[in-house]
Amino acid sequence: FSHSAEETLAKWGEREALGDIVLALRRYRPDVVISRFAGDTGDGHGHHQAVGLLVRRAFRAAADPAEYPEHAAAGLQPWQASRLYVDRGPLEGADCQLDVSTWLLPWGATPAGLGARARSRHHSQDMGTAEALAPAPVRMKLIDSIDQADPAADLLAGLDVSLPRLAGEDGLARTLLASAADEIAAASTGLPGLEPSGRGLRVRLGTILDHLRRASARLEDSAAAPPTAD
Incomplete structure (x- = not known):
């Protein structure tokens, strides 16, 4: 050191x-x-x-x-x-x-737990710790x-941490991201009442993905376009 x-x-x-x-x-x-x-x-x-x-x-x-x-x-x-x-x-x-003790379903751990796992791989300094379950x-x-x-x-x-904010001044991309945000909110509130097949959720997720892909393509095209003369 x-x-x-x-x-x-x-x-x-x-x-x-x-x-x-x-x-x-x-x-x-x-x-x-x-x-x-x-x-x-x-x-x-x-x-x-x-x-x-x-x-x-x-x-x-x-x-x-x-x-x-x-x-x-x-x-x-x-x-x-x-x-x-x-x-x-x-x-x-x-x-x-x-608070880093909130359970994260996709990872099956809390942020604190993920940190403990990462430190456990820091073998050269013997930093392994148990995953705390308390706050x-x-x-x-x-x-x-x-x-x-x-x-x-x-x-x-x-x-402003909303999806539309990511579009900057691009009106079409902002509209697409706003629609995606609305669909995400609707999907989240509707989860408890989903039919067993999950068809409604799949349709909604497909719509969200379409909006996000179109907005991403729009922004990538805008970034790649040469600047216009004043």
Whole structure:
């Protein structure tokens, strides 16, 4: 391990390491970023401290077109996430918390359980842990934001996380995604009353998939089209 963030960044190459995180933010375009490390000595050894510092810088750098302009060649545009949290704050210093003990049916585990399984594969540091079944709140502190978020509010409070939002200014794609969202809501509320064959649900899911595919194709075509002259 390195003893400090400065030593780590000197060995890693600060610009290259920062660019990797900026690349990830531009690729996945999150609204909220949760960093495991804060970028101070409380993080532990230098690798952890360096990651915490780089995430803080990348939060703003990812939105700056002057930073890593070569990403545009891969079709990645600048992106500004709305909020940056760190998840290791002490209870008395935390702004809010996220319950990671909710059961996720597709994976047959809770988020905390999935994390425990992942750590169990970290053989070099003997980090295996049992999957806790009790409530597992993750306490977080807001360390940067662009929307004057209330630190004590829900992580997504006030953010547009709807499907139509993904269409941007494309009216047709927005309409298709709005229709898909309506169908998803209807399918969710209608699950208890489904007929045994499930035919109604299959039809509805087919409609949802069609809307999503058409919207995706529309947005891909728009992104690939050359800019028009003013």
